[in-house]
Amino acid sequence: MAKPFGFSPIPVTVFSVIVYVALLAALITLHVVGPQAPSSSELPDGISLDEAWHDLQILSKDHHPYNSKANVEIRSWLLKRLEEIAARNGLSVNYGRSGFIAQRSPSSKPAFNVISDLTSNVTFSSSSAKQSVYFEGTNIIVYVPGSDDPPIDQNWQIGTDRQDQFGVLINAHYDSVSTGFGATDDGVGVVSILQLVSHFSMEGKQPKRGIVALLNNGEEDYLNGAHAFMRHPISRFPHAFVNLEGAGAGGRATLFRTTDTEVSRYYAASPYPFGTVVSSDGFAAGFIRSQTDYVVFNGELGLRGLDIAFMEPRSRYHTMHDSTRYTSRDSVWHMLSAALATMEGLSSSTDGSFTGEPRNDGKVNAGSGSTGVWFDLFGRVFLVFQLRSLFAVSVTLLVVAPLIILATFAGLKRADKLYVFKTFMVTERGQEKKTEYISGWDGFVRFPIALILACAVTIALGILIGKINPYIVYSSQWAVWSTLLSGFFCMAWVILAGTYLKSPSALQRFHSLLWMFVMVWILLVLATVTQNNFHLGSSYFIVALFLTIALAFWISCLELFALDTVTLYKDSVIFQTLDLPPGDDDERGRVQQTSNERGSEENAPLLGDSSPTFARYGSVRSQSPPEPAAIQHIIPEHELAPAYGHEQKWSWKMPQWTWILQIILLAPVTIVLVGQLGLILTSAVHQTPADGSPALLVYGLMMFFAILLLFPLLPFIHMIKFRVPHFLILVLIGTVIYNCVAFPFSINSQLKVYFLQQVDLESGLNNASLIGLMPFVHDILADYPSAQNQSISCETPSFASRSGLAQCFWAAPAPSVGSKSFPPSIPPEKDYGKWVTFNVTRDADAKRSATFNIDARNTRSCRILFQEPVSSINVTGGASDPRFEPVGEHGTTELRLWRRDWKRPWEVKVGWESGPGLDGHVVCLWNEEFEGQIPALEEVRKFSPAWATVSKASDGLVEGRKAFMV
Secondary structure, three states: OOOOOOOOHHHHHHHHHHHHHHHHHHHHHHHHHOOOOOOHHHOOOOOOHHHHHHHHHHHOOOOOOOOOHHHHHHHHHHHHHHHHHHHHOOOEEEEEOOEEEEEOOOOOOEEEEEEEOOOOEEEEEEOOOOEEEEEEOOOEEEEEOOOOOOOEOOOOOEOOOOOOOOEEEEEEEOOOOOOOOOHHHHHHHHHHHHHHHHHHOOOOOOOOOOEEEEEEOOHHHHOHHHHHHOOOHHHHOEEEEEEEEEOOOOOOEEEEEEOOHHHHHHHOOOOOOOEEHHHHHHHHOOOOOOOOOHHHHHHHOOOEEEEEEEOOOHHHOOOOOOOHHHOOHHHHHHHHHHHHHHHHHHHOOOOHHHOOOOOOOOOOOOOOOOOEEEEEEOOOEEEEEEHHHHHHHHHHHHHHHHHHHHHHHHHHHHOOOOOOOOOEEEEEEOOEEEEEEOOOOOOOOHHHHHHHHHHHHHHHHHHHHHHHOHHHHHOOHHHHHHHHHHHHHHHHHHHHHHHHHHOOOOOHHHHHHHHHHHHHHHHHHHHHHHHHHOOOOOOHHHHHHHHHHHHHHHHHHHHHHHOOOHHHHHHHHHHHHHOOOOOOHHHHHHHHOOHHHHHHHHHOOOOOOOOOOOOOOOOOOOOOOOOOHHHOOOOOHHHHOOOOOOOOHHHHHOOOOHHHHHHHHHHHHHHHHHHHHHHHHHHHHOOHHHHOOOHHHHHHHHHHHHHHHHHHHHHHHHHOOOHHHHHHHHHHHHHHHHHHHOOOOOOOOOEEEEEEEEEEOOOOOEEEEEEEOOOHHHHHHHOOHHHOOOOOEEEOOOOHHHOOOEEEEEOOOOOOOOOOOOOOOOOHHHHHHHOEEEEEEEOOOOOOEEEEEEEEOOOOEEEEEEEEEEOEEEEOOOOOOOOOOOOOOOOEEEEEEEOOOOOOOEEEEEEOOOOOOOEEEEEEEEOOOOOOOOHHHHHHHHHOOOOEEEEEOOOOOEEEEEEEEO
16 A cells, blocks of 8 residues: 555645645635725724725716816815815814915814925926927825924925935826726825825824825826926925826736835735735836836935836726726725835834935935845735845855755765666676666656757747737636646656656656756856846746755755665675575566666657556555565565665665655745746736737746746656646647637727827818727728728837837828817818917027917817927926926927916927928827717727727827928
């Protein structure tokens, strides 16, 4: 009877299946379902989820981009909500010139101050894009004084009595995109801030350090609101920040990125931490192109902090499905609880690292932190440590682990138990010599061959799906995961189990772990280089993987100490082959099992035997020792037990239970770290092909993690019973067929297409365009009523961010966004000329200078496009700030103009360095979807298939342009 924990098929199969199924099921359940919000009675003081949810419903009832009337209404509503919060907390409200003060009594200190900032404006540039921006802010700033705050005067200038007096900023933007309701981008962030203001203004909840809560307006268009905040004096007060953002449409809010270890530790107090440093490294390395206000607060202002953001599903991001219908109270609580825990920690911090030496670059002297490494475990535990600690561990493992293994080999050699790597030995009895095969190399080459072939199959499957049906991963990531995992497992099992059955080796697990040790050691070398040279901590899982492999391999080395010495085994062979009595022929034949037999088995072809390949599969280790009475006086009875199956005779003393320690070391750590990381990254990127990213990159990522997930199972896979691979072969066949033939999009995973309508206000010509994946975008467009009988042209988009897509044009119904009320019988084209009015004149006092006066109906946004770069820009009323260059190093070809007042014209003076004159276009943007004003977009919404949805292609839904020359 086999031992219940022996290294044999049934225990290995049962234990492996339980470990993998249990851990993967737990990870997937947590990833898909997420934690539930607590009941109202369990919430902290001043926090109401019902109130937050109701606020979110109001905030996201309409699209409210900066350039819309709805945006103005939302701003007024937010100010009213802050008044209501003050009243509910027993505070009186006293109005001032730029907001109001909420306090418990006229003589008490304010519980919070509200600043309605309608004066800040900013002009800044981007050298890489040759763009400049002039923006007039409409931010709402809430200041909750801390007990340890310095004095702040009526102009919001902060006293500097002590260097360690600073505040904490928390930010969310209240504008949405023109095609979305903004429930999670960034409505949940906004309502979270309202609840935090309520909490910290409760009696007894005053923070030690003051809190600046920023509700900024204009993030979606160029991070404009955060830039405008920098113009307000109170922006110099915070040294740390928390940015709440949305890059998905629900689920859990992840820790997108942080500036340093010290800040990350405050997030660790979150009840449901979620995130990995890999996303932060993705931003640092430039793999993630989209940006948030984080880059302004950290890069421009010099603060230290973190990004907390929703990340999935991308198919609903910036669409009408970013609404309360597709999010939940659980999602609100996940972000709110993380923000509350982080802000409580930061606002009560005594950490002196948040202050530094005064700077001469205009940035806040927020000190500097250390590069960090961080990740969560099961959404409950958050590990954070310094990158240099990871580097130290990596270097230590690189040096110490091989030395320990070599020392163990030396000990085995000295103990005369190093059977590994021995091929044979010669026994002598008088004049007779015999060759006895040790077969220490048996199984050495199996692992690399199996790994190469299994990886090849996995890669081939990924490429096959990527070529035949590349976008199936968009809606069916679980089917793709199933294909890749089952393909890798089945091929690895066929090679490793098949070769073991033809030529069993007690060292197959040892050799597999040896190869794994060497391979992952090389990976660790590369990881250590990235840690030291590029300051990236994403390789933490490789460090953990190597540590577990090193320990598991060391256990295999230590197992060999349980064997008889090679000399004793040699003597035993001599006694067993030469000293048996003549009558014991049967016993002599049983114990000899000559090396010639083993050698022929090892070299025999896998399918060359006339018996079924798997006929012996599932045999168990015998526990009944032989009883050759004739030699009991030479070798004890218990030392004559046969080896398992047909493994090497000398291996019978090897422990049978140590494999459990090894798989416990290898599997859980890898499954949790690699599995969780694979799920996070796949969820973040599997729908990015709709944005223009190559689909094969998604498959490459999934292939990598599928291989890593099953990597720790390879030393044991030859003992897994055939029923498991038989089942997985069926899974493989079914999922391959599905992945190759199924339609890639669905009503729950809609293909995102991007809309833009452009109108020449002088000629009256207009065309609309959809940007999306071919051939789907062409097929979608061809079915619109207005596109019938038209020749639809498609080309590469002019937008750099959509370079992997196609832009298809058609002559669409005319918009009326810039028109006044006209009878239906009068076409909108008749009024095109009045949508935008401007004049441009050469300045008499300068040879290459001109002044623009621009106005437009129903919009707060226009642009000036220059054929050649201009070298100077000056907007009348624009503030000067040495931290911002109005024009970049290479000049500006595009000036974006934003205003608060719908009717006040812009006056812009520009200068250029060469050429007799200047030409280009004045372009104005419209973002509101009033009924009937953008019929082309209404047509897109009505007649697109159920598996498609629409988002904005640019800042405006409609662009109207006029040419100029001066």
